[in-house]
Amino acid sequence: MAQKNGRSIPLEDKIFGISRLANEMIAEKGKESVINATIGALLDDQGELVVLSSVVDVLKNLAPADYAAYAPIGGTAEFKDSIKKAAFGKYEPKCFTEAVATPGGTGAIRNTISNYSQVGDQILTSDWYWANYSSIAGELGRGSVTFELFDDQGHFNIGSLQKQVRSLLDKQESLVLIINTPAHNPTGYSLTLEDWDDVLSVLQAEAKGDKKIALLVDVAYIDFAGDSNEYRAFLPKLENLPANILPIISYSTSKTFTLYGMRCGAMICMTPVKSIAEEFLRVCQFSSRASWSNCNRAAMVVLAKIYEDPALLSKVDEERDFYRELLVKRGKAFEEEAAKAGLKMVPFDAGFFASIPCKDPDAVCKNLQKEGIFAVPLAKGLRVSIASINENQCRLLPAKIVEALG
Ligand SMILES: Cc1ncc(COP(=O)(O)O)c(C=O)c1O
Structure with missing residues (x-):
């Protein structure tokens, strides 16, 4: 019934689709067997959404x-x-x-x-x-x-x-x-x-x-x-x-x-x-x-x-600073391990995501999924959400990606 109006509308949003696969694997094999690096939100080291309590x-x-x-x-x-x-x-x-x-x-x-x-x-x-x-x-x-x-x-x-x-x-x-x-x-x-x-x-x-x-x-x-x-x-x-x-x-x-x-x-x-x-x-x-x-x-x-x-504003800023530091540490850990593993990253400075340039990102992501690792395939490489995984997982991932690149 729907009109396309020049748009190309996929059956399912790519990121949500891969996240769904990650959740299915968690249900089947348990949380410990899965690294879900697809989520575009900051999670704490236990995998729970970070919510600033001062704002709540x-x-x-x-x-x-x-x-x-x-x-x-x-x-x-x-x-x-x-x-x-x-x-x-x-x-x-x-x-x-x-x-x-x-x-x-x-x-x-x-x-x-x-x-x-x-x-x-x-x-x-x-x-x-x-x-x-x-x-x-x-x-x-x-x-x-x-x-x-x-x-x-x-x-x-x-x-x-x-x-x-x-x-x-x-x-x-x-x-x-x-x-x-x-x-x-x-x-x-x-x-x-x-x-x-x-x-x-x-x-x-x-x-x-x-x-x-x-x-x-x-x-x-x-x-x-x-x-x-x-x-x-x-x-x-x-x-x-x-x-x-x-x-x-x-x-x-x-x-x-x-x-x-x-x-x-x-x-x-x-x-x-x-x-x-x-x-x-x-x-x-x-x-x-x-x-x-x-x-x-x-x-x-x-x-x-x-x-x-002003007191409340400082409280909110301080609470955010804590989580920002956590995220910065994760980014540094990922960069360090990528350098050790010889994994080429797209120039990275900070933030929720890092990217790895590669040919056939869909195939690389599928290889990673066999290991319980979920990342997002893009046109020119894969996107890893360092915001949604802990520092240990950030250290683990680069070597695994090198393996998946084949
Ligand atoms: C680059 C970029 N811009 C903008 C947004 C918009 O997010 P929101 O509409 O929740 O502010 C996002 C969210 O993922 C994003 O990644």
Whole structure:
């Protein structure tokens, strides 16, 4: 009965499908026999979801009206203030910023594509990418193309980015470019400040005349990368770009506040032109109204309460710091063992995931499954979630992957 409308819809989501196989093996052989490195959430060393208790305490003490009432389409005023503080940290932008509430980063990606590209356009992202970018583009009647994230030396491939931006702007009036950094999903790469300078020079060189670029910076993992200020050091570079290049920050409470299921985030624009910020607010709120209407009010109130109470904010930050360190240690353990085992990784910095380049990723993943190890096959390799396995398992995995590569 269903209409395809140009989309290719698989029978089952790949990641959830493999996770299901892992759970079936757990049911059959027990938890100890399985390493499930497919899950995109931070689990503790016992395999339980990490939930920040300081955030849960706030949630449990909400008044009925905090969760029963509708929120304004763009989010409550207190939420908008709080989410900007959360996204920008100590940095205070010297440009116009507007925030619109979205159901997680996913909603920010959706609204950016729907408002800053035309039906039939191609959006651009890197060849290692979160698959949902192309799904959202397809859902909205757009396509997606990629640039190569790395050159032969494993550096950010600015030449490939320039080539694709030029080729797309030859054909289109506008371009949505999605860059996921720091702690990129699926590689764990973080753009350096030099990479950022290169990216911004390319965009300024290629956005000629009436051409327009929306630069969507997906910072879903920013608070699990490492030092919060260091990883925000690129933000000032975005504050005074020419008017036809619009940076939009996609910020999510899913990972940062462990509110994955509460579906709360925001899209935040940064522009030197007031009317562009006002237009952003108007068009993005329109899209929200026409897709999910308003977002989860309870999550908005939780965030506002955290940011109005400095002691509570410190408590939340400290609790997160503990788990961030745990994750950083896991990443280091995986890198160390990969080096010992001679396993080539895609350049990794931090975050929930690491990737291994290989030919025939499906076959490698099947080999691993025979050993009770579950990872996600991508177009150019496999993705290992170091967020969902403990340090011992991180140490064990690289040698096992070398075996599975054959
Ligand atoms: C790269 C990336 N961006 C955005 C998201 C969006 O997550 P959410 O919609 O829960 O904020 C995810 C979630 O897995 C992700 O991996």
